[in-house]
Amino acid sequence: MDKHKEVMMGECSFPSPFLESLEYTPPARGMWNIVHIGMLIPESHQVFICAGGCLRGVVLTAAEMGAEDRFSTVSVEEPETIDGSIEENLVNGVIDVVDRLPKKPKALLIYSSCIHEFLNVDLDRCYTLLRKKYPVVAFTDCYMTPIMRKSGITPDEKMRMQLYSLVEKGEKDDGVTFLGDVLPLSRTCGIVREVAKSGRTYREIPLTKNWDEYQELGRSSVFLYANPAARKGAEELAKRIGGNLLYLPYSFDPATIRENGRKLSTLLSVKEEDEREWEAKIADASHLAKGFSVAIDYTATARPLSLARLLLSHGFALKRIYLDAFGGEEKEDYEWLKEHGKGIEVIKASNPSLPFDRSREEQENVLAIGQKCAYYEHTSHFVNLIADSGHWGFEALDNLAAEIVSAVREKKDTESIVSVKGWGCKV
Amino acid sequence: MTNSGPSDTGRFPPEEIIMHRIAMYGKGGIGKSTIASNLSIAFHRLGAQVMQVGCDPKADSTYLLTGGKELTPILSLVRDKGPGVPLSLMVTKGEEGVWCAEAGGPPPGMGCAGRGIVAALQELDKADAYGKLSIDAVVYDVLGDVVCGGFSMPIRDGYADSVVIVTSGERMAMHAAKNIAEAVDHFKDRGYARLAGIIVNKRNVPDEERKTEELAKSLGTVILGVLPFSRDVQVAEEKHLPVLSDNPSSPVSVELMAIARRLYGQA
């Protein structure tokens, strides 16, 4: 097997099973990008400053979600990369945009780019000048800097941090704010139900409709998060404005879910949620999926190996996992899969030969969980799960079982679903 | 804050040792690294915990402090091990206890040295180098010309407080000095490092002292010291030592100590 593109689970190294190579991007677009995520701040406006080619993806993201009026650009051109005017052009460009907006937004998200890092633009100074000019507008620094993705904090982590950077410290109540995810948690999941049982107010950013509600996110005295990419943002917020922080990670492992449930119910002083007969439901789904080989990919969940372990240990014929690297928290599941799932093919999701390795004909007996593998496997039997899609705890297992049953029984129009950018985003 | 001055031991009282960060600029080959290394020793003798950071892809700033041994540059460590390099790998204790670090960078004609300087200084920040080692004085020894944004990083907020320019009476050296001073002046509204003064490293060109005094006056700054051209410096270099260590009573060593005291007096 060529480690530039695939390796058997039994021979994978952790955390990077593959050799570096050129990278390919499949036409599966459901994951949210930094534009989608930034739009979660109500009454905000985004300004991206970059070369035209880089602006294109983000400006059309905004256009496709119908948010052109909340999105502006300032292009960086050749002369300013040489004559030192790049910094003043950033400031003047933002001023030009803001002065032409029909109404001043509550917040301005300024996205600088790789070229600003490489020309060492003094962004602090830029923000100081802008804040002085527009004292009633809250500015936050955001980054479209993929070149820096291996230099420390990833762009995704940074964006999830900046999402809450404008929440101000204020009066506290006993509310609970769930942090770091882009789709609202399912109303029936353990976190939401237990908070409701406790009588506390439940808050999360996808539910906020205006600036005041966004600010109320900070009133909570308890902050929860489940996505490891949200950790830095959650820690920073809790430290800055005060609050009790609890990490309740996404997981498909019942023991972990029970542990999470215990922590939460102790904190909220409520009885733990029941397990929703998840095991029977998963068993039914597994039985129905007999005859299907199963593939999953990393975009489906923050814990793809945990998902893989659940599927394998409950009789699903898991054949392939598509990802580029293993997450830091997946070591235990990795060890288990290495032992019990040696023969699973681990395929580099970004390897450039995939368009040609992909089957030409639609596969009738392949069940895919995740948009990328639905495309690669060329199947219409697919579970459109994206970054856990707001499902958590035993409710996630319940939902997974139901989605598998549905996917086995009914085909989906894979192309039209996976082509939608930022699945579930709304202006 | 003004110091009461050094005690009989030559050291400043501990309460007067405050964080002092200097970025040294000047034409390539003017003697910056030699002077920086000696000033690092001098600050240490005055009582400060000192770190010298070489900001040059050649990674040759600190060799006089390491007995001629080459350090593994920070950027090479990042390239090989990824970001978040342990502090113990990035810094080495050198002559008389001065901490040494080299930014490093790409080979000639390749890559982006300016961005490299930014990345290297940020790695030191991430590792809380100055905090963990209780550094009182940092000497940033910077490549010859401030040719792009990256090379101005050492004078930014959070790095150096003072810029010291090394020059001789040679025309090209003074031209480079003027260029750098203009850059510092250009940034004066930003709270960046201020120009502390000029160190003259004499090359015995005609009228050298007058020319350099005129330069200092035109730039609105002071001459911090005039280092005589001295074989003692080269003799010490042959031994991979700073002249302050090899020959502390040499006139050039005496002047280096005086410059160090003057810089501390300005802190």
Next chain:
Amino acid sequence: MRKAKRIISTYAADTSGAVSALYELGGLSVIHDASGCGSTYTTHDEPRWYDMPSMVAITALTEIDAVMGNDRKIVGDILSAMELHRPRFVSITSTPVPYIMGTDLDAVAKEVERQSGVPSWYCPSNGMHPYTETVSSGLISYLSRFVPKRKRNPRFSVNLVGVTPLDFISQKRVDAIVAYLEDSGIPVCSVLAMGCGIEGVARSSEASLDLVVSSSGLPVARFMEAEYGIPWIVGLPYGKRASEILGTALKTGMPVPVVPASGKKTIAVIGEGVQNSSILSNCPDFAHLSITPVGKVAEGDIEMEGEEEIASCLKEVDYVIADPLYRPIVPETARFIPFPHFAFSGRLAKDDGVEPVGEGLDHILEEIK
């Protein structure tokens, strides 16, 4: 400020142009980029991405590799990708950071070719120029390596030159143009480069005439004239009148005449120059304004792309024909007629409602009185 756009979109850049032009020709297109430019191309600049496999990949540049000048890695990664699926050629385009660092991608291409024996080239680009530049340079590089001069086919035929989805949205539009020409008695030899295949493109040097259908095609046509001795004219059969004029020009080999236009009312078209000219030539009784943010071709084309300057230009016009994403800056006093341009609105540009070939455009022009 010209560079600041409050609301309108931006055109596909040079990073994408060559990739689009060479998509169907069996090569490996490498974008020297960290991440975003690659997915921007595949999502917004390439409608063929879902169903038609092509090797398009990014180098996944990181800060440390950029800083340390790790050009060897670029060469190594390209060579190892070529082991997975052997391409006929390698074409490289670039993005802002390698540009400011002066990364020598010409040398990288030469090294790849030296080691692999596969023709390789770099199309100068940096993400700050429009797509038209590398559509041209990409096609020229390909022709110069793969299409030798051939004996002219005695039977008259034309090449369509400068054809990418960026200007033509989909194969459907291209097929419509080809069908229109052939139905008019003008055989099409080759389409550079959509829906034609490798063999089809290889025949292009046999054609009698090049029809430049987009501004990207102009430098290509000049190259083909110099290399293969093929003359060229510029035109698109959009609208009945324009198609008739073009048909005459093709049969006689004369350039498409400039249509004198004047009238009390003004029509403005915003887009690429050849397209603008074709549309406007159907309306001789109106004053014309051709605004070309990309692809200036004619003397009278107004090269501007700033939002405010375009809006200002449109103050006195009566009709504006442009991509729907220009609508917010069109004054309310003007009648807006949407005409999607994939290079501007990407996937939002659909060609199912607008079929401008031949009389098709006249349905759109009915609104103009």
